[in-house]
Amino acid sequence: MVLTQMELPAEGLVRQLISTYLTNINVIFPLFNPQQLTQTVDRWYNNPMQRSRTSWAVINVVMAIAQYCSLGQFGFRHADSSVGSVPDCLNKAQSALTEILMGDVELANLQVVLGLVIIFQGTSDIRPAVFLISTALRLCQVLGIHRSDSDFYSNANPREALQWRRVFWIAYILDRDIAMRIRQAPIQQDTDINIELPPKKPDKDAAGFVSTPGMYRNNFNVFRAHVELSRIQGYVYDANFSVRSQQLSPGERAANCQAIRLLLKDWKSRIPATLRAEALSRTQNYLPCIPRFLCMLYGTVVTCLGQLCQVNSMDFHWIDKLRHYGRSITTSIGEPCLPPPQPQGWNALVNECREFMPLFISIEDKGPAFIW
Amino acid sequence: MNICPYASGLVCLSANSVINFDNRESLEEQDQRLKVEAVSLLGEMARQTNHKTLARVLEAFMELDSQYRFMTAT
Numbered sequence: 001m002v003l004t005q006m007e008l009p010a011e012g013l014v015r016q017l018i019s020t021y022l023t024n025i026n027v028i029f030p031l032f033n034p035q036q037l038t039q040t041v042d043r044w045y046n047n048p049m050q051r052s053r054t055s056w057a058v059i060n061v062v063m064a065i066a067q068y069c070s071l072g073q074f075g076f077r078h079a080d081s082s083v084g085s086v087p088d089c090l091n092k093a094q095s096a097l098t099e100i101l102m103g104d105v106e107l108a109n110l111q112v113v114l115g116l117v118i119i120f121q122g123t124s125d126i127r128p129a130v131f132l133i134s135t136a137l138r139l140c141q142v143l144g145i146h147r148s149d150s151d152f153y154s155n156a157n158p159r160e161a162l163q164w165r166r167v168f169w170i171a172y173i174l175d176r177d178i179a180m181r182i183r184q185a186p187i188q189q190d191t192d193i194n195i196e197l198p199p200k201k202p203d204k205d206a207a208g209f210v211s212t213p214g215m216y217r218n219n220f221n222v223f224r225a226h227v228e229l230s231r232i233q234g235y236v237y238d239a240n241f242s243v244r245s246q247q248l249s250p251g252e253r254a255a256n257c258q259a260i261r262l263l264l265k266d267w268k269s270r271i272p273a274t275l276r277a278e279a280l281s282r283t284q285n286y287l288p289c290i291p292r293f294l295c296m297l298y299g300t301v302v303t304c305l306g307q308l309c310q311v312n313s314m315d316f317h318w319i320d321k322l323r324h325y326g327r328s329i330t331t332s333i334g335e336p337c338l339p340p341p342q343p344q345g346w347n348a349l350v351n352e353c354r355e356f357m358p359l360f361i362s363i364e365d366k367g368p369a370f371i372w
Numbered sequence: 373m374n375i376c377p378y379a380s381g382l383v384c385l386s387a388n389s390v391i392n393f394d395n396r397e398s399l400e401e402q403d404q405r406l407k408v409e410a411v412s413l414l415g416e417m418a419r420q421t422n423h424k425t426l427a428r429v430l431e432a433f434m435e436l437d438s439q440y441r442f443m444t445a446t
Contacts, residue, residue, distance in 0.1 A: 292373060299377035306380045311387070319432050322387050326439030342391055350388045353381035357406045360381075361413065366373045 006056040009084055011045045014059060021066035024289040028222055030207035031111055031118075031170050033163045037062065040108075054108045057096035061115035064089035068119050069367060090119060101135065107160075110139050110167055117174050122367075126181060133178050136171050137187045146193045153195075162203060165195050169227050176230035180303065183241050186234050198224040210290055212274040220272050222293065228267055229297055235260050236304045254344055257308045261345050264301055277355040281362040292363055298356045305352050309343040318343065375417060379429045382410040386436040393443040407433070 008014055018041055022034050040058055043050045068086045084092075093112060100109045113136045120129035144150025145168045153161050172188055179186040198221055202209050208223025239245055239256040248256070273279060277298050280291045311318050321340040328337045343349075360366075385403050411433060418426040 296373055299374055302377035302380060306377070306384070311380070311384060319383060319387060319436075322390055323432065323435050323439070326390050326436060326443075330439050330442045339391065346388075346391075350384055353384045354400065354402065354406065357378060357381045357385075357410060358402075360373070360378045361409050363373070 006051060006053065008044065008056070008059060009063075014041060014063065017063045017066045018059070021062050024287065025065060025069050026207070028208055028210070028289060028293050029118075029170065029226075030163075030166045030223060031114055032058075032062070033159070034205065034207075036163075053096045053099050054103075054106070054112065057093045057100060057112045058108050058115075060084075060089040061093040061112050061119075064093065064119055065115055068122065086119070090116070105139055105143055107164065107167065110136060110143075110171075113139065114167065114170055114174065117178075121174060121178060121181075126178065129174075129178055130182060133171070133175050134187055137175055140168050140171050140188075146188065146195060148195045159204065166198065166207065166223075168195065169198060169223070173226055173230045176233040177300075179237060180233050180300075180307075183237070185237060185242065190231060190234060197227055200224065210275065210286070212272050220275060222275075222290075222297075225267070225271065226297060229300055232260060232263050232267060233300065233304060235263065236307050240307055240310070257345065260308060261305065261348055264304060265348075268301065277359040281359040288363075288365060291359065292365070292367065295356075295359050295363055298352075298359060302349070302352050302356050305345060305349040309345050309349050311343060311346075311349065375414070375426075378410065379414055379426060382407060382414060382433055383429055385410075386433045386440070389440040390436050390443070393440055407437070 018037065022032075022037065026032055026034060026037075037058070040055050044055055044059060063084065064086050067089070093116060096112070097116070100112055103109065113132055117129050117132045117136060120126070120132065123129075140146055143164075144152050145164045147153075152164065156164065172193070175186045175188050198208055200221060202219055202221075206219065208221045208226075209219040210222050211219045239253065239260055245253055245256070268276075274283075274285075275290075275294055277294070280286075280294060309318075318340060325337055325339045385407050389403065411430065414426055414430060417423070418430055
């Protein structure tokens with residue numbers, strides 16, 4: 001494709017969307033280094049001779065995420081036709097995909113693929129996200145950014161290494177989310193990772209950190225919490241859906257599920273009180289992206305607990321037995337059948353739902369809600 | 373945001389009412405309000421999307437709720 005075909009909207013509109021993305025999304029899900037992303041946009045408009053397919057794809061994918069994740073907010077309720085709609089930006093980014101995948105593996109290429117996964121993951125058709133996350137993780141593995149002993153890290157400066165680690169953890173999170181949704185094993189194995197988790201204390205640009213009232217000196221890294229929750233999501237698959245779990249006795253499986261419930265409880269206990277569901281649903285102290293983001297995490301906790309009990313909006317087996325029991329009572333025909341046994345962990349699930357549901361309803365702008 | 377955990381919440385609270393219908397202490401007052409809010413939101417989404425899972429969630433809720441009312445009325 002010749003350069004003239006790589007069109008972008010007017011600079012002011014692009015910069016507005018990039019700023020929206022950096023302020024509201026990248027700040028807690030740091031796919032890009034803000035400085036580098038801004039430089040990419042600067043170069044695009046200031047040095048047309050330095051334009052590349054990759055930088056064009058990066059800008060388009062960021063514009064797509066910014067609009068997609070902020071529908072109804074920040075003045076982009078309906079995608080501005082002069083900016084380019086989400087599908088338009090997506091199509092442009094995708095049109096560069098083959099070239100990106102066949103070229104040298106570099107950070108920006110991986111970021112484009114992951115950006116596409118973020119968008120496709122939020123749609124009713126998960127298949128593009130499934131294929132793209134596989135590609136992204138294979139790229140991560142080829143580069144060795146999951147291993148602290150890889151050549152890449154020994155040659156990278158600290159800033160680059162920090163961003164590569166973040167990009168890897170984002171791939172990891174997306175892999176776990178997608179695996180949970182399709183009930184397949186995650187691609188990336190925990191035993192094959194030895195890079196550091198995102199830090200507990202703020203690093204150079206504090207990406208992922210949220211300052212909460214009463215925690216001025218010890219901000220909380222929600223990005224790290226996200227990675228930790230993703231790890232637990234993988235355990236839920238191992239305990240409930242893996243081939244190995246099917247070979248265990250009911251007692252062993254129940255013990256494994258109980259151990260995961262304790263991990264979830266421990267994970268929740270590390271969240272500062274001001275960022276817990278109950279507190280968030282009663283406050284407006286944060287940028288809208290913070291409660292929305294945490295609501296997504298708490299939704300994942302509900303899903304994990306539901307899958308451990310095998311009771312969620314996709315698992316009707318137990319609910320059907322319960323309905324059958326109810327019918328036998330309400331119709332008063334014949335002997336009432338026995339109620340189905342209350343699943344282990346039921347009360348934890350019910351209490352989690354009680355905390356989660358008011359938070360979900362309190363978030364005015366839910367974005368493009370999707371359905372499994 | 374994913375609607376599914378929220379839909380699961382409605383199913384769980386409805387099921388919990390039936391399981392514990394004779395143990396009112398374990399049913400919290402807020403449950404009824406949460407269910408009403410959820411039915412309103414999910415009903416609206418089901419109308420907009422015609423999604424089978426949401427329709428099934430609402431169907432399960434309706435049946436469990438009527439069973440709960442029957443159980444607690446007698």
